[in-house]
Amino acid sequence: MTQPVRILMCAPHHYDVDYVINPWMEGNVHRSSRDLAEEQWNKLYQVLKTYATVDLVPPQQGWPDMVFTANAGLVLGDVAVLSRFFHPERQGEEPYFQNWFAENGFQVHTLPKSLPFEGAGDALFDRAGGWLWAGYGFRSELDAHPYLAKWLDVEVLSLRLVDRRFYHLDTCFCPLTDGYLLYYPEAFDTYSNRLIELRVPAEKRIAIDEVDAVNFACNAVNIDRSQDGQVERIIVMNQASDGLKQQLNDRGFTVIETPLTEFLKAGGAAKCLTLKVTEPRHAAPNGSPLQSRVIRLEGHLLDSGLVSRALDTILANGGSFQVLNFDLGEQRQDQSRAEVRVSAPDASVMADIMGQLIDLGAMSPPQQASNATLEPVEKAGVAPDDFYVTTIYPTEVRIQDQWVKVQGQRMDGAIAITQTAEGPIARCKILRDLQLGESVVVGSEGIRTLRNESSLKSSKTEEFSFMGAGVSSERRVELVVEQIAWDLRRIRDRGGKVVVTAGPVVIHTGGSEHLSQLIREGYVHALLGGNAIAVHDMEQSMLGTSLGMDMKRGVSVHGGHRHHLKVINAIRRCGSIAQAVDQGILTSGIMYECVKNNVPFALAGSIRDDGPLPDTQMDLLTAQADYARLIDGADMILMLSSMLHSIGVGNMTPSGVKMVCVDINPAVVTKLSDRGSIESTGVVTDVGLFLSLLVQQLHRLQGQYGSGQAVSV
Template sequence: MSTASIRFLMCPPTYYDVDYVINPWMEGNVHKSSRDRAVEQWQKLFHVMKEHAVVDLVEPQLGVPDMVFTANAGLVLENTVVLSRFYHKERQGEEPFFQQWFEQNGFTVHTLPKDLPFEGAGDALLDREGRWLWAGYGFRSELDSHPYLAKWLDIEVLSLRLMDERFYHLDTCFCPLANGYLLYYPPAFDSYSNRLIEMRVPEHKRIAVDEPDAVNFACNAVNIDRVIIMNKASDDLKQRLEQVGFRIVETPLTEFLKAGGAAKCLTLRVTESVQPLHHAAATIESRTIQLQGHLLDSGLISRALDLVSEGGGSFQVLNFHLGEQKQSTSSAEIRVTAPSHDVMEKIMSQLIDLGAVAPPQEVCDNPLEIVTQDGVAPDDFYVTTIYPTEVRVNCEWVRVQNQRMDGAIVVSQTPEGVVAECKLLRDLRKGDRVVVGVEGIRTVRKTESREVRTANDKEFSFMGSGVSSERRVELVVEQIAWELRQIRDRGGKMVVVAGPVVIHTGGAEHLSRLIREGYVQALLGGNAIAVHDIEQALMGTSLGVDMQRGVSVRGGHRHHLKAINTIRRCGSIAKAVEQGVLTSGIFYECVKHNVPFSLAGSIRDDGPLPDTQMDLLAAQADYARLIQGADMILMLSSMLHSIGVGNMTPAGVKMVCVDINPAVVTKLSDRGSVESVGIVTDVGLFLSLLVQQLGKLTSPYQLAQIVQTVQ
């Protein structure tokens, strides 16, 4: 295109000033811009532009000082313009003046829905070869505007998410150049957008700027053929651009930087041609979800909308029904939009975890794919969570059986009807039908009334889902003891996952007592806890340290191997008890009181004990068997075993993780279950306090017996 045929629209800075704050650059600069210096800088830019193109002017208007930034007037392609819908009310007054100019100059004008922000060529930049349109979103323009651009301009739209509030418009950090080159600041974008850029622009044509150039708005430049007009560039950047054939023209625009704009913001190219590779294409995807519950006071609606935004999508609340009474639930219908199918799937997976579901009329059946290789799921299989899950089959909701984390959902037809169940990848068999995608899936989340959520007296709440600090340990122990007594007296099930630290910290006698008094129904651990417990029972030491005096015993480092050898001679822990060799300790109590235990081996195990399961998959299956039906799981200083158990435990099971290492308890608390709590403390101290507190309690069962006796 010849210079004479290239046209730009500019607006004189007659009324320009920083009158308000709508971006970070304006902060501290209100009414601190020099009008005279701004006019002088604008005039210099105007004359530079006229040397390379024809410049048309739009009449400035009183009351809209940012009208000088004509890039935001709209997006022009050939004789069509999509008019801007400004995000901030401070700029919305510009819209009729720009619309009038475009209509008077023969453009076909498209206007977006009233509440759908889109800020023109500030957030939409044509590839300079005319192959596609780069469109930004995240601060000023909504992702939902991009399908309109694709339709009205008949061009492929590539959506880029902006992450740095300093670069609130795409043109502040992204500048397509002639011959397929790109000048941009990668940290301004999320990882998905950077991957998209790298897929479309070859590495040798990507010119990434450093932060000093970015904050000088080097990317907010005007490119006309081989000329780049900008506020300022470092010597290094100028050299890199010159090496690939561009000529840099610097013209200071510091007064306009105070409002967050530079050369590109001050100009709008109104002669744009296109040779698209793809017509009317936008990769964005939209879905509608429903949420129900105490959406406001539980913060559920805020968490859902934050997940959408943080995940790279946008949303529109279509309907919201607020419960009229404090015990009433609310409901919301939300339209979620994402820049691609992959991003949408990630967002939807997280929303499903919150209890979101597609409207029933939209999904009758879950998509299913057939397993073609044993132990290998289809690529897009749904990964399960700890929460009770239902899938849509034959337009009905079917509860998934054997709920656990990190599995696939297999749907099968049985004589009793349709069955859906969680299966680990290794258990999948050729021919299984596996749920794929996230359509027609919902997690069943408990909806509690305000009274239950705020109760803190008799209801066991585990102090929310979090990590308790040292000074709250005694309070939490009281709550745990109360719940343990309830579980035991009603014939429930408590499972302990324990590491060797229980022995080292003097907790063996307390855990033994819990087993003896009927509080423990299963014990999970590794080879080490059993070895050290047995070493202490046989020799009074743990890892060669005298547990009474706290000092090393001469030759004590051999004790653990001697303990292993003794049990191996007997044939098993149970046989050692039967033969009278093992007469005390945790595992002695397990054998005497018929409490099942499972020991999972590892590569570091000495011996191992005959009871230790060295087949990892068999050990996992044994763990899963023993935790079935558990009401509570008490995890005592065993990071790997605890995390493994946490992953195979469904929501609804109360979990207590005790460890001196905050990272361990945080890991378990972060699993998302509201029934879990982490306690950062010495595990021996915790067990001592727990046993003491249990001794103080009188259970409802005992109380009833006392009353009956008195009567």
């Protein structure tokens, strides 16, 4: 026999909008009519009494929102979980609701005071599967869900709310008889919508539009009544469009509208005004897929903004957190430490969150450190599913209870493990280089990245900081050039390595002579580019033009459009650029200086290349390997007006290598600055002007310190 429906309500004798704790209250403080609120509440009360037994909890002076009894707690069988209100404005309601539950025979569970949970406003039982849909994001915390699973012995499915207008689950989500669901999808994040679709068949889902949503059509009371052998399905709500009412009628539901506009001013309607206290228990698997991990953050956490970024990352990706401890240190120079419990609704969300936290330098506490999970390579060039994707930051993996440094660090690779007699070796590999016999790190356990203070430093902490991941406008070119010149001189004098990535714009803007001078004076130790930079450099050297334009007069030369092909043909006849230099065909320019000064270069071809030059590598994989070989050991990379090659180089470059991207197009500069490294600087200016200023500044330094004196900064 079906148990009679029993509902708890509270008369609105003290109801008013006295404060603002949700968007609906804004502009409505003390603008609610007490008389009209009483009238609307009584109409709802009379409707519900027709179909259910209605109990009343006495209203209390000073607690105007007690009328919204849905937030009193959550009931299943004879167990009640008392709410812990998020806002102080409602926390005084708790003892009154606790007394009512206790006096009416319920076993009452209370959550920790620091753990918000707002009852049946954020927890709704499915009417077919028996599981509990639990919302979080604004008023209830995700960490409350395991308590619900334990105390109610029910499966909990966590849904994240993302629209502040729908701050409680019951404002945008209404489970109905036989597994139907009335809901507003835009109120949830992508993961939650996917979870809803996995659990509720398409024919059972009734998605409403914004017009019905803001009229709180989902904030409805669903009551079934058996009469003469027939089950009558009733839905009581504030208001519904004709289209929505037709959809519900077609599924066998009878819609009863009763205006509740005075309560909408406080962000509630029919469901908010009621708490069903006769929830039957369904046979369903208990427990919760909720995942929980503890992470540790170390460093100058406040100065670097690391704590804020980590916590924002957790929330933005559908998780929640609890700061377990935070040790700031006693002196400014002391490092801080924090331990944070991270919670996520399931394993896939946790994996996404942990991957990003690891990129920020988060690690497991020493006592909880786990070994990395390894899976074998089953097909050469193919990684296992869920392989860990590397970043530019130095990484270590825990294998056989030891931390092993990953060799060949670069972004967008996999970590391959090879077992040797001396122990495991970890290498960062791009997917195509994975080999049978290797294992690959999967998931996020047993991985940590090592971030130095400069890589964590916020670009907002100083007016200007060289290599501060900023994009400098042209008005600051001289200042940036001065800093770069100091660094170039320092790197050269201590035997370091500078790599230049350049595009043909260097030639077109008159920068060839300046880059040639940098190579000749020992500031450049490798050159990366495409077919075009070499072709147009040698066209200028041999014929005085670039793309057929006279570089001195700035006018087109008759037949100049053929010049680059003539140059390519001449170099091909010689056999290589180096042989053209040896034969006296090429006597100046960037490529000439590379050959004469033994500066290695790599030219990566593309589908649009003419010729190409015999030195241009048209096999993409070989060209990538050549680039990586020349980048190895670099202290600085100058990226000069070449979006394609610069971005490719950026992806190959580990953290700790200073990068300067110069381009007249701000989008190119921003693209490089956004790659994840705080050690890159963008300069928006003409590359020819930049190179001219750079050479001038280096000559000033030469005059100040002489050619043999090392410069330190």
